Structures are given as C-alpha cells and as structure tokens.
Ligand SMILES: Nc1ncnc2c1ncn2[C@@H]1O[C@H](COP(=O)(O)OP(=O)(O)O)[C@@H](O)[C@H]1O
Ligand SMILES: O=P(O)(O)OC[C@H]1O[C@](O)(COP(=O)(O)O)[C@@H](O)[C@@H]1O
C-alpha cells in the first residue's frame with residue numbers, strides 16, 4: 001500500500017513554544033516527527049470518469065451537516081500513540097496515520113443505483129446480527145438505499161443460494177439475537193464463482209463480516225474486482241471472538257465473550273472450593289491467541305493459573321504445573337485453572353491422522369486440551385497422593401460464550417462499525433476495513449488487516465499482571 005508523508009523532512013526540534021491560538025498555556029511545544037498517511041484504495045483508481053455527487057445527508061432532516069460534520073482526506077488517526085522520542089529516525093510504520101472513518105461531503109454512488117450485499121463467514125461471535133441490522137438500517141435511513149441483500153451461509157452462498165432481500169422492518173430486532181440470521185460457514189471459497197455471482201446479481205457494494213480467514217478471502221475478492229475493473233466497493237468488518245486480528249483496538253463481541261466466561265470461572269471456583277483438594281478447570285476459546293483467557297482471568301481474580309497458546313507449559317518436575325497446583329492445594333485446599341483451547345497443543349499426544357486434521361477453511365483441528373488436562377491431573381494425583389480425596393471439575397463453555405447476543409458496549413461498537421463501513425463505501429473507498437484505532441474509527445487497507453495478527457504480548461505489563469494475580473510459574477526452566 002502506498003504511504004505518503006505529510007512532512008518528508010527529518011525530525012525537527014523547534015522548541016519555540018508555538019501554540020495553537022486558543023490556548024493560554026505557556027508550556028513549550030516541541031515539533032518532532034513527520035506523519036505518514038496510509039493511502040486507501042478508491043474506485044476512481046481504476047474506474048475512469050466516475051462522477052461524485054453531494055452527500056444526501058445534506059437533505060436528511062435528522063442530520064445537521066454544519067461545518068465540521070463531514071470528514072475530509074486530511075482527517076487522520078495515528079496508528080501508534082506512544083513513541084520513544086529518543087529514536088532519531090522517523091519510520092513510516094511507527095508514525096503511520098489512517099484516514100478517519102465517517103461521512104464525506106461527496107459520494108460516488110447514486111442511492112437508487114446501489115445494490116448492496118452483506119455476508120457473514122467463519123465462526124460465530126456476539127454482535128454479528130447487530131452489524132447486519134445496522135448495515136441495513138444505515139444504508140436505508142442514511143443514504144436511501146433500497147436494494148439490500150443478505151448472502152446466505154458465508155462465501156459459498158454467493159454462488160450456491162439465492163440472496164435474501166433485507167429491509168429495516170425485517171431486521172429490526174436482530175441485535176437481540178445471538179449468532180447470525182444470515183447463517184455462516186467455513187470453507188467454500190471459490191474466487192471466480194464469487195466474483196461472477198457479484199457481477200450476475202449486479203451488486204456494487206459488498207460488506208464482508210468475518211475473521212482473519214474471511215479477510216484474506218476478502219482481499220482476493222477485492223483484487224479480482226479491481227482486475228475486472230468493476231465499479232464495486234468492498235468493505236471488511238472484522239469479526240473474531242478470539243480477538244486475534246491486529247491493528248484494530250479489539251474485535252466486537254470480545255467483551256461480551258469475556259463477560260460470559262466469568263460465569264464459567266465462577267462456577268469452577270464454587271465447585272473447587274466445595275471439594276477437598278478440588279480443582280476447577282475451564283477451557284476458553286482462543287485458537288492461536290489467549291486474549292479471552294487472559295481477560296477473563298484478570299476480570300475474575302479467582303484464577304490460580306492461566307494457560308495460553310503464547311506460553312509453552314509443562315506438567316511434571318520443578319517449575320511445572322503439577323508442582324504449582326500441589327502447593328496451591330496445600331495452601332488453599334482448591335485451585336482454578338483456565339486454559340485457552342490452543343494452549344498445550346504441542347504436548348498433547350496425537351496420532352498421525354490427528355496431526356493433519358483441518359477444518360473446511362484449512363484451520364488445524366485442535367485436540368481438547370481441557371479433557372486431556374483433566375485426565376493428566378487425575379493420573380498425577382492418583383500416582384503421587386494415593387488414597388487422598390481429589391476432584392477435577394472440567395467446564396467447557398466454548399459455544400456458550402460466543403452464541404449470545406452482544407452486550408450494550410459491543411452493540412454500540414457494532415453500530416459504529418457498520419455506519420463507518422457504509423460512509424466509506426459511499427465515499428468511493430474500497431478494499432478497506434473499518435475499525436477502531438486508539439479509540440477512533442479508521443479506514444485501514446484490507447490487505448494490512450488480513451496480515452496483522454494480535455497475539456498476547458507476554459513481555460508487556462498485562463501479562464506480568466496476570467502472573468502477579470495468579471502467582472503461576474513462568475514455565476521457563478524444565
Ligand atoms: N487464505 C484464504 N483465502 C481465501 N479464503 C479464505 C482464506 N482463509 C479462509 N478463507 C475463507 O474465509 C471463510 C472464513 O474463514 P475461517 O478461517 O473459517 O474463519 P474466520 O474468518 O472467522 O477466521 C471461509 O469461507 C474460508 O474458506
Ligand atoms: O467449532 P467451530 O465453529 O469450527 O469453531 C471453533 C473456533 O471458532 C472460534 O471461536 C473462532 O474462530 P474464527 O474467528 O476463526 O472463526 C475459535 O476460538 C475456535 O477454535
């Protein structure tokens with residue numbers, strides 16, 4: 001993606017106290033770094049003679065399009081808001097700015113010509129229905145679009161099922177439902193067939209709601225649309241209960257899932273406390289990243305050990321899990337262990353066939369770390385403490401934490417995401433993702449989001465905080 005610098009000069013240290021007019025502060029301001037603006041793909045890049053027109057919000061009785069209402073190309077958000085000023089050379093990656101999301105004065109679609117398609121792909125996540133609802137009502141109410149369609153059952157639905165016509169009346173209570181009314185699936189991605197179907201149905205706006213896999217597919221769709229020079233805008237709306245997509249602050253539904261996970265941890269705690277040498281074991285989602293486990297652990301404070309995919313662990317010997325739990329049982333009489341589904345996958349014995357098993361999207365199928373851990377814990381206790389009372393209660397709330405409707409915060413977040421995506425597409429941007437960056441909504445190139453991962457940083461303060469809350473071992477010495 002092209003990056004343009006708003007100031008190509010090296011850093012300057014002016015120290016002049018040059019302040020904005022409306023402040024009376026006498027504090028000095030030091031001018032420091034240039035900013036690099038992340039370019040965004042636009043339909044006019046490859047569709048010649050595309051005409052712009054005034055935004056119909058000018059005539060919408062609910063909006064006051066006063067000065068400052070519309071955003072322009074110079075409204076930006078910084079990707080990183082913390083810097084080390086001692087670093088001498090400015091770098092595009094550290095001093096990157098994204099275009100701010102929001103309505104533009106000029107748009108590139110005539111509302112009566114818009115045919116919008118909405119699709120949901122991958123695993124469930126709280127809030128998917130809210131995003132769909134808000135896309136429909138937003139297109140309808142803000143821009144007067146009347147041709148809005150839902151693609152059924154994920155990517156495969158483009159070419160294998162009839163699109164479902166949507167309107168505000170139909171979707172009015174969808175935000176109260178978990179899952180996705182449009183249905184979703186894994187696999188079934190056929191680029192040619194999908195783009196052929198987009199052409200056949202005359203869709204000129206495509207809203208794709210999905211996780212990392214879906215975004216990688218969306219990049220391919222956008223590139224093929226560009227190759228065919230189609231006047232079709234593509235927007236991605238990142239969905240992942242695991243919170244494994246990078247650049248954006250967090251994914252919608254994540255907070256709801258963490259909240260639900262608390263209930264499982266509380267139950268595990270009660271079960272463990274009420275037994276002699278009781279262990280409560282909770283498995284939480286997180287294929288490659290441990291954000292749900294980490295946040296649920298910090299939120300609950302009942303957890304003695306949190307195991308995540310980013311940190312290898314071992315069971316036996318000095319510094320191992322058994323030694324730690326033995327100590328905890330001696331001290332407290334009970335312990336709670338939270339394990340993310342992707343943790344420990346490298347130490348669970350598996351057959352050759354299991355090593356190869358993948359789901360329809362190509363994701364590795366994981367073995368049940370919770371069930372394995374439960375059995376290992378029982379074997380360990382029977383071996384080292386024969387005849388002593390011991391209980392492991394294993395709770396797997398996997399689908400319960402993601403199949404619920406979004407909470408209030410996530411619902412609001414979903415609405416802002418949907419509206420941001422609509423404004424961006426109407427303004428002619430394409431191949432982008434709408435998402436929050438440092439608390440503000442931004443347009444980010446799809447390609448960048450599809451590649452960006454969001455693993456738990458085990459070197460930062462948050463992970464140290466987990467370890468200080470749990471006192472668990474760091475599993476560094478075997
Ligand atoms: N690299 C890829 N290229 C094209 N399509 C992909 C790619 N990875 C995944 N997909 C498709 O995206 C959809 C969702 O992917 P999946 O990994 O199941 O979920 P998620 O998007 O939630 O990560 C599936 O239809 C899958 O076939
Ligand atoms: O049983 P399913 O539907 O394949 O989903 C299981 C996976 O879905 C997730 O909840 C989310 O994964 P995606 O965001 O990639 O869809 C993972 O935590 C989990 O491994």
Ligand SMILES: [Mg+2]
Pocket residue numbers: 122211212213
């Ligand atoms: Mg995924």
